[in-house]
C-alpha cells in the first residue's frame with residue numbers, strides 16, 4: 001500500500017512557484033530519499049504533507065486518505081523531524097517528548113511508556129531530567145527525533161536531520177533511521193548530502209526548482225548516466241583555467257572547478273583525454289594528478305541540473 005501519494009501539487013508564494021505540479025508516491029516500508037539543493041522545494045513539500053502549508057492545487061493522501069479531509073488521521077500517522085530544531089529549552093528532556101506526544105492524544109501510562117521508549121531509542125534515557133539548553137547540536141537533534149516518534153507514527157519525515165552536527169551524532173541518526181525502518185516505519189529522508197541518501201535510501205527523488213527531475217533506486221538513477229565518465233584533474237594551486245575552452249572539447253558534457261581540482265564529465269564513447277591535456281598544456285597549466293571516477297548520485301545530479309549539490 002502507498003503510505004503517501006502526492007498528486008499534481010503546486011505551491012506558490014506570490015508569483016514564485018516553490019513546488020511545481022509535483023506527483024510522487026511512497027510505498028509502506030521504504031526509506032525514501034528527497035535529494036535537492038537548498039531552495040529546491042523540499043521543506044515546502046514536507047510542510048504541505050504535515051498540513052502546515054496548504055497547496056494551491058493538487059492532492060496529498062496518507063494511507064489513501066486526503067490529509068485535509070482526514071487531518072487527525074494524517075497527523076496521527078506522520079512524525080516530522082523539522083529542519084530547525086523545535087524543542088523547548090525551558091522544559092526537561094522528558095517534558096519535551098511528553099508535550100509533543102501528548103498533542104497526539106496519548107495519556108497516562110501509555111504516554112509515559114512511549115515517551116520512555118522514544119528517549120531510550122535516541123539514547124537520551126539518562127538525560128531524562130536535563131534541560132536541552134546544555135545539549136550539543138547532535139543531542140538536540142536526537143531529542144527532536146524522540147519528539148517526532150513517541151506517538152509511533154507510520155511515516156516519519158526527516159528534514160535534513162544531520163546538518164551542522166558532529167560525525168558521531170550523524171552516524172547515530174543514520175543508524176536510527178535504519179532501525180526505525182526495520183521496526184516497520186516508512187521514512188522520508190531529506191538531504192543535500194548525497195552520500196547519506198546513497199547509503200540509506202531504497203528509492204530517491206531528485207528535486208530541482210520545485211520539480212522531481214528523476215526518481216528511482218540509486219542503480220536506476222546511476223543508469224541515467226552510464227554514458228558519462230568523469231576525470232578529475234588536479235592542477236597547481238592558484239592557476240587559472242579557461243573552462244570555456246575545456247567545455248568546447250568534443251565529448252565534454254560538463255566542467256566543474258573545486259579549488260585546484262577540475263572535474264570533466266564526458267561522453268563515455270568519446271576519447272578526449274589527449275585533447276583535454278593538450279588544452280591545459282597549451283595554456284601552460286601545470287597538471288599535478290589525474291584520476292577517473294565511477295558515477296555516483298552527485299554525478300547524476302550534475303548531469304541532470306548542470307549544477308553541483310555541493311555548491312549550495
Ligand SMILES: Nc1ncnc2c1ncn2[C@@H]1O[C@H](COP(=O)(O)OP(=O)(O)OP(=O)(O)O)[C@@H](O)[C@H]1O
Pocket residue numbers: 013016018036037038039040041042043044045083160
Ligand atoms: N514562506 C515563504 N515565502 C516566500 N518564499 C518561500 C517561502 N518558503 C519558501 N520559499 C521559497 O521557496 C523555495 C523553496 O524553499 P524550500 O525551503 O522548500 O527549499 P528546500 O529544498 O527545503 O531548501 P532548504 O534546504 O534551504 O530548506 C525557496 O526559493 C524559498 O526561498
